[in-house]
Amino acid sequence: MSQSIITIDTLRKSYFMAQQAVEVLKGISFSIERNEYVALMGPSGSGKSTLMNILGCLDSPTGGKYILNGKDVSKMQDNELADVRNIEIGFVFQQFNLLPRLSAAENVALPLVYAGIPKKERLDRAQEALRKVGLDTRSHHKPNELSGGQIQRVAIARAIVNNPSLLLADEPTGNLDTKTSVEVMEIFGKIQEAGNTVVLVTHEEDIAAYAKRVIRLRDGIIEKDMQQAEFLQYAKTKHSVPA
Numbered sequence: 001m002s003q004s005i006i007t008i009d010t011l012r013k014s015y016f017m018a019q020q021a022v023e024v025l026k027g028i029s030f031s032i033e034r035n036e037y038v039a040l041m042g043p044s045g046s047g048k049s050t051l052m053n054i055l056g057c058l059d060s061p062t063g064g065k066y067i068l069n070g071k072d073v074s075k076m077q078d079n080e081l082a083d084v085r086n087i088e089i090g091f092v093f094q095q096f097n098l099l100p101r102l103s104a105a106e107n108v109a110l111p112l113v114y115a116g117i118p119k120k121e122r123l124d125r126a127q128e129a130l131r132k133v134g135l136d137t138r139s140h141h142k143p144n145e146l147s148g149g150q151i152q153r154v155a156i157a158r159a160i161v162n163n164p165s166l167l168l169a170d171e172p173t174g175n176l177d178t179k180t181s182v183e184v185m186e187i188f189g190k191i192q193e194a195g196n197t198v199v200l201v202t203h204e205e206d207i208a209a210y211a212k213r214v215i216r217l218r219d220g221i222i223e224k225d226m227q228q229a230e231f232l233q234y235a236k237t238k239h240s241v242p243a
């Protein structure tokens, strides 16, 4: 039986503020198969980052089920969750989060330091990850010697250096201009074509159009779940209607 990489079932998340529960995810269900390339869209405040943080094992749901690569992670404690995260997940953020005093290769190799891998192998694997994002000739550069798009590609290389089963990215093009955003989306496309599963958040339709499937959130529920062709049609029709 083929097994989905992600299955969430009636997933809920509430935040508690001043004794009040605010429900941000209101019962979300979907599956993502291995080697899919999915964009998660939705207006600001619709719960995209909350959902991504749960998918990335950075946070736990308050209800429902999350099965990641066959493991029920919804009931795990923080330390177990950290182990799963280190093995299964590569995460790319809008803020690139590179260490300024380290070279590109050293930044990429960092997750391998925590994994206890010897230095020579770390740098070889970092170099290989940099090659996958087209930056193998920049491995000795520091972040301030790279462009915004190159920095984000280094962050992507760092996210894949561990060979995670799932690559997640929350608004990875949010700080980039259009041309650079397209380059970054093409890199994600290549990574997916090489066999990885990619899930990313964007609120830009032009960017989401690069993904093979688009899931739209609104107010903590799924409004639409579309394959690429349907999404392109939907985006076109929507814009032909005057607002």
Ligand SMILES: Nc1ncnc2c1ncn2[C@@H]1O[C@H](COP(=O)(O)OP(=O)(O)O)[C@@H](O)[C@H]1O
Residues within 6 Å of the ligand: 015, 016, 017, 024, 042, 043, 044, 045, 046, 047, 048, 049, 050, 051
């Ligand atoms: N740690 C938190 N504590 C309380 N409320 C939060 C927290 N994180 C997010 N929220 C609220 O949850 C809602 C969804 O936020 P978020 O998932 O960041 O949305 P998006 O990424 O789609 O913009 C927002 O109303 C936000 O204010």
Ligand SMILES: [Mg+2]
Residues within 6 Å of the ligand: 048, 049, 050
């Ligand atoms: Mg967000």
